Amino acid sequence: AEPGAELQVALVPSYACQRHTPLLHHNTVLTDALSILAENAELTDNEGRGVAFRRAAALLKSLPHEIRGMEQLKGLPCLGDHCLRVIKEVLEDGTCSEVETTRQSGQFTALKALTGIFGVGAKTADRWFREGIHTPSDLQRSGHTLNRAQQAGLQYYDDLNRPVTKAEADAIGRIVERAVSEVLPGAEITLIGGFRRGKNTGHDVDFLITHPDEGKEEGLMVKVVSWLEAQDFLLYQKTTRNSYLESKDGPARPPSNMDRFERCFSIFRLSTHNGVRMTETDPHSHFSVHPHDSHPTPQTCRTVDVLSREDSSEIGQPQSSHSQSWRAVRVDLVVSPYSQFSFALLGWTGSKLFERELRRWAVHEKAMTLSSHTLYDSKQRQYLRANSEEEIFALLGLEYVPPCGRNA
Ligand code: DCP
């Protein structure tokens, strides 16, 4: 090792929110291995272990160099015995047996396939797995009663498991912009989630909507969704209203982090230009923001027919005809009051681990409670105001980390 390497390493701080974590980094072989174990832990109700693997992976992502030997890890935080064993094996053998066993295990592949259905969480997937349901096709044949989200999840399975490109995200953005400006002029929309962190693809597209005149944003989501539905842009939507104002938890019990904004979980029908499906390698395609007048699949769920068709084995069959001129895309819309915008922006930009680390830092190091609505100081017994993400970092005693550095 170079002289001074250990000293350098000793300075790596332990919270991910104290570090810059770029999208592209030097230790993907190691982080891929740890991510499999994290994913497996999350799928099997071991949240604590999942977080430990995620923290270790995030630490390695933040390092400015490739790890080639165990001696380079001396003094680094976030690396427990289990993680060190995995890293050692990968460094010595190129693979880790626990990771490979997990990757190939029937349980892991089944739970991944089942949670890949929109509307299906780890608990439901696990229950089905125990009943012998291992694939979306098994589920389709099982005759299980599915909720509306899960029906849509099965129906659009193929599309929803194909990564959304930045070009597609931008096309969705133009549609949302049009919808918002039609129903509330002056409203502002911001691309959040992974795309704001600079990712080239995502599993969905996330937008935050607000209006500079506080109060104007109330009821906005219903209007936006109505407009989108009238224009035939939505294949599925579930809107939850703002439950923040109604909750009188008070300062003693600050609101839980998520879910209190007006929020819409949706599936968009995104038209492809000239009816040609956009591929990731085709940078020249672009999308029409105008909905197609006719489309092959009726907007109402056809999953009932699909479920009763005994011999139907092809998932995504109802929507995967190759002549199709559109694709399904998961879109999340969030509406925030202007005064909470910075908190919402910070809370919805991610990554999930970065958010978790911010909240852990706030509680344990600052005696504060951070949510996507507010920051509460337990010592001063008051809410702290902020008009930008930079101000929130400053209030937390952290150096500012721009979105592209939050890929923990
Ligand atoms: N978020 C969070 N905790 C949750 C859900 C969301 O902190 N339980 C925040 C962080 C996420 C952001 O919301 O970055 C958007 O959620 P996504 O699940 O869409 O995550 P990403 O956009 O980061 O990933 P992807 O690119 O896969 O969509």
Ligand code: MG
């Ligand atoms: Mg996202």
